[in-house]
Amino acid sequence: MAAAADFARSKEAMSYALCIHLDRDPKSISSTLIKESDIASLFSHFVNNPADEVKKWVEFSSNFASSDGEQHTSLGNLNQHLSQMSVILASGFIPSVADIVVFATVQVFMSHLSDSELQKYSNILRWMDYIQNTIDFGTALQKINVAKSVFNPPSPSPPKKADKGDADPSSKKAVSGQKIAAKSDGAADSKKAAEENKVPGDKANATSAKNNKPSGDKKKAQEKTTGKTTEAAAEKAPQKSAEKDSECNxxxxxxxxxxxxxxxxxxxxxxxxxxxxxxxxxxxxxxxxxxxxxxxxxxxxxxxxxxxxxxxxxxxxxxxxxxxxxxxxxxxxxxxxxxxxxxxxxxxxxxxxxxxxxxxxxxxxxxxxxxxxxxxxxxxxxxxxxxxxxxxxxxxxxxxxxxxxxxxxx
CATH class of the missing domain: 2.40.50.140 (Nucleic acid-binding proteins)
Incomplete structure (x- = not known):
């Protein structure tokens, strides 16, 4: 099982990871401080006034390192906690200082367990695999190899054979002929309806409308005015739309x-x-x-x-x-x-x-x-x-x- 030398390495790894996590130089923490401090006092050199939840997990780590024979009980509680969590705090995926402290403490003990004992703590193993591949703990700790199940997707089903009726060229020709006939009949009906609906005097009305067209000069003036109005409206509309979009872009x-x-x-x-x-x-x-x-x-x-x-x-x-x-x-x-x-x-x-x-x-x-x-x-x-x-x-x-x-x- 884990000895005092192992927990000395856990403090070294914890110190290194906290420095990286908090953007501090790992060389700024002396080896004497790491060696002589317990976990709680060493952690206080990084965070002076931690939140209550963080304090709870620092205390968990301190008790875990100092207890003799009670580690499996603590691991059972941690395994239960991680059954609904990806990381120690909150419910997201971002590791915190609590993950660093607990991982560094628990890892040295877990590294001495047999494969059968490790399988009792499947949630901890999943969490440890994520943390050790996310946080840099330096060289004090060796990674624990976690066996991962391999997912083999099912083979795709063979494609269905097409029905003979669907592949029959004669049926396709028949459908095509029906469509052409329908199109021709529709065109004929439309032409006939247009002739029947002509109003007497349409020719006179057409002539009158033709005579009422503006002269060439007036026509050009109207087109010029209409064109300017349309162009101005077209320019104004996109401008308003762009201004509106830019305000929430x-x-x-x-x-x-x-x-x-x-x-x-x-x-x-x-x-x-x-x-x-x-x-x-x-x-x-x-x-x-x-x-x-x-x-x-x-x-x-x-x-x-x-x-x-x-x-x-x-x-x-x-x-x-x-x-x-x-x-x-x-x-x-x-x-x-x-x-x-x-x-x-x-x-x-x-x-x-x-x-x-x-x-x-x-x-x-x-x-x-x-x-x-x-x-x-x-x-x-x-x-x-x-x-x-x-x-x-x-x-x-x-x-x-x-x-x-x-x-x-x-």
């Missing part, structure tokens, strides 16, 4: 990848946080967000986010804000999470949407209520991918996501 937004360098509580509003967000190339701006109820300043710091940078700057409770951090929230607004750009996306990179090309406006006009027209179409799909009208938020490294699926984004 996501391409007018400048949505970029940013990194929260630091955050602090708003001095006069308990529900607001103030963040200093790095957009790369020395471009740092201050943004006020309504995230204080969901994240502490330490939890939100060093986190990559997606934000709209061409909203009109203004003060929120006397504090200047020059951006809007986009967040996904569930229906009752009890879970709110900033969208997560993929690893590898560059700071300042503009988010794109396939099929929606165009340059963003320099600054959005609040009077046009452009955001109000666009945000109803921003949502995460069933896999947590952020979309505009079903089109993903795309970066050079892939789509932006959230652990909150089927959620509103604003």
């Amino acid at each position: 996501v391409s007018i937004l400048n949505i970029q990848v940013g990194l929260i360098r630091k955050a602090w509580k708003h001095p006069s509003a308990d529900s607001l946080l103030v963040e200093e967000i790095d957009l790369g190339d020395g471009n740092v701006r201050q943004v006020v967000s309504g995230l204080a109820k969901f994240f502490s300043p330490d939890e939100i710091a060093n986190r990559r986010v997606v934000l709209i940078t061409n909203v009109k700057p203004g003060k929120l409770r006397d504090v200047m804000s020059a951006g809007l951090v986009l967040c996904a929230s569930n229906k009752d607004h009890t879970v709110v999470e900033p969208l997560i750009p993929p690893e590898g996306a560059k700071l300042g990179e503009r988010i794109s949407f396939a099929g929606f090309d165009g340059k963003p406006e320099d600054v959005l006009n609040p009077k046009k209520k452009q955001l109000d027209k666009i945000t109803p179409h921003l949502r995460t799909d069933e896999n947590g991918i952020a979309t505009f009208r079903g089109v993903p938020f795309t970066t050079s490294a892939g789509p932006c996501r959230s652990s909150v699926p089927n959620a509103d984004v604003k």
Whole structure:
């Protein structure tokens, strides 16, 4: 079973993965700190004031590492928890710090189990396979090989033979002849009906109408006037349509990848946080967000986010804000999470949407209520991918996501 040396490696792997996940240099954490700290105290060097759910899983990991002979009971509880979850927290597919801590602790114990014992924890194995191929734990841990069932699709059924009647050339000719005959009869009936419906005096009326035609000069003037009117109307209609479409076209937004360098509580509003967000190339701006109820300043710091940078700057409770951090929230607004750009996306990179090309406006006009027209179409799909009208938020490294699926984004 797992020994003290194994859990020392788990702390090393945990420290490395947390550094990568939180955009910190792994060399900034000394080996002495890793060696002498227990799991809870080591974790506190990365997150000072974690959410209650995260605290629960850090405690789970600490108890798991220190308990002797009780690990199988803990694994049974974890296996049950993961029966309805893809990751430890929420219901999406984005791993959190809780997944990193629990994985690093459980992995060293699971690596000593036999195949028959491992099969008792099928949900944990599925989760571990996903985490070890998603999170970088360095070289301290070796991957666990998870046997995966192979799906063999059924063989396609042979095509049906055509009926003889369908292939009979004579029947096709008969149908074709009927169609031609019907067409000829119809044409004859139409001609006959037209002759019968002629009104006496049609020739005179035709002559009168002919005589009432405008003269050449008048005709040209009318055509010129009519042409101008039609042309003006044709030009005006597309212009109005284009203006209307542009107001709810996501391409007018400048949505970029940013990194929260630091955050602090708003001095006069308990529900607001103030963040200093790095957009790369020395471009740092201050943004006020309504995230204080969901994240502490330490939890939100060093986190990559997606934000709209061409909203009109203004003060929120006397504090200047020059951006809007986009967040996904569930229906009752009890879970709110900033969208997560993929690893590898560059700071300042503009988010794109396939099929929606165009340059963003320099600054959005609040009077046009452009955001109000666009945000109803921003949502995460069933896999947590952020979309505009079903089109993903795309970066050079892939789509932006959230652990909150089927959620509103604003």
